[in-house]
Amino acid sequence: MGSRHKELVSVLLLMIALSILSPNIVKPVTADSENYKTPLSMPKEYINYTIVPDQQGTLWALVDGYYPIYLPENFTGNLSLLYPMPPQTTNISVSVNDMQIDWINFTQSNPAETHHTAVGDWWMIYINPTVAAPYFSLKIHYEHPIEKINGSYLLLYDLNVSPYLSPQSLNSTAYFQIEIRPDFTDLRAFNTETDSKWNPVMYNLTKTNSSHIVSIEEYSEYGKPLLGDLIVEFSLKQVPKFPSAAFAVVVAGAIAIAGLLVYFKRHQR
Secondary structure, X not given: OOHHHHHHHHHHHHHHHHOOOOOOOOEEXXXXXXXXXXXXXXXXXXXXXXXXXXOOOOEEEEEEEEEEEEOOOOOEEEEEEEEEEOOOOEEEXXXXXXXXXXXXXXXXXXXXXXXXXXXXXXXXXXEOOEEEOOEEEEEEEEEEEOEEEXXXXXXXXXXXXXXXXXXXXXXXXXXXXEEEOOOEEEEEEEEEOOOOOEEEOOOEEEEOOOXXXXXXXXXXXXXXXXXXXXXXXXXXXXXXXXOHHHHHXXXXXXXXXXXXXXXXXXXXX
């Protein structure tokens, strides 16, 4: 059996182990040892977005997530983790303790295994890092085109941190920093209580020489209702654009008018 076939068989077997679990953002699934039920904790997570247009004018989100994750005492072994990805995500890289590791397109091998969001079902990647107590740092970079829904650009970040909350780990705070480089308007932020019920979120907005920075803190607490996914939406400021031929006519007309004004002024002296 080839190595690729072995990998697919391993993933299919893993799917059976995952069948009783629902996916979420960086989700602990299983651990090698039966003595541990992966009671991980993540008191803080840091997510940075950079919003830029490409040469065709499509807006892209460049995302960098940093997750310091704490392990049970004396834990050593492998974890199985799932992470949902927006449609058309590319340039994915994953590192554990600053060492890059491989990832697998889990949904490609298991088409029924997707992650539901308020704006559609997302595909998932699977990673299987070797880690040891007391903690490890997980970094994930990815890039995706920003969806435009009902005339507005919309970012969604899956904020389900329930696997990291317990009586031993009472809270978790997510720190978002979203740098938007194009000029925009109508900025709003929400938490998705349900697919159709979105609750407004407060944010701070600061301006730099070349962009605006949106800062948001999301606090989750054990035993209390979870916030739901974070959504940030905005519109771009429209700049009038002329077809090249029409623009040339306008410019030529303006030059002609300016020339006539100069001519009349000279002959009125």
